[in-house]
Amino acid sequence: MGKAYLKVASVYFAIGVLAGLTMGIIHDFRFTSVHAHVNLLGWVSMALFGLIYHFYPNAANSKLAKTQFWLHNIGVPVMLGGIALQVLGVSAALPPTIIGSLAVVW
Numbered sequence: 001m002g003k004a005y006l007k008v009a010s011v012y013f014a015i016g017v018l019a020g021l022t023m024g025i026i027h028d029f030r031f032t033s034v035h036a037h038v039n040l041l042g043w044v045s046m047a048l049f050g051l052i053y054h055f056y057p058n059a060a061n062s063k064l065a066k067t068q069f070w071l072h073n074i075g076v077p078v079m080l081g082g083i084a085l086q087v088l089g090v091s092a093a094l095p096p097t098i099i100g101s102l103a104v105v106w
């Protein structure tokens with residue numbers, strides 16, 4: 001569980017910094033919120049979960065931990081994809097954004 005979180009976190013880190021770099025280079029800051037949360041929910045939060053489960057392995061061996069892993073890993077892309085679509089003007093993306101956010105918070 002710890003390793004899985006760290007692997008996924010490193011993918012989000014790559015996406016997050018590349019997005020930040022691109023925003024900075026092309027001077028288009030519409031996606032700042034997506035960039036911020038890719039880094040904070042994807043990279044920082046998942047790296048922290050991974051380290052916590054590494055140091056407290058018993059906590060990883062629960063159904064709750066597994067459920068939260070999947071809710072987080074489904075919720076984050078749904079939430080962030082939803083925000084990105086709304087930035088592009090797709091207002092119908094609001095309900096999935098809310099559902100994704102609720103999955104993350106659960």
Ligand code: HEM
Pocket residue numbers: 016017018019020021022023024029032035036039040043044
């Ligand atoms: C080389 C890597 C990165 C680059 C080039 C970059 C670039 C940027 C840019 C251009 C903005 C928009 C600034 C603005 O709207 O005025 C921004 C905002 C932000 N970035 Fe990054 N970023 C990087 C890495 C990170 C990382 C690793 C994190 C979090 C761990 C992060 C968190 C944020 C946050 C929270 C904001 C919003 C700040 C605000 O609302 O004032 N960034 N970043």
Ligand code: HEM
Pocket residue numbers: 032033034036037040041044045101102104105
């Ligand atoms: C499901 C979880 C979360 C939801 C629904 C959420 C929601 C939001 C919303 C609605 C904003 C305002 C965006 C805007 O003004 O454009 C925001 C901004 C921000 N959030 Fe979150 N957030 C979540 C998790 C987090 C976490 C875990 C962190 C830090 C570890 C964080 C850090 C920030 C920061 C730094 C900003 C300001 C940067 C920006 O303008 O995007 N958020 N968040």
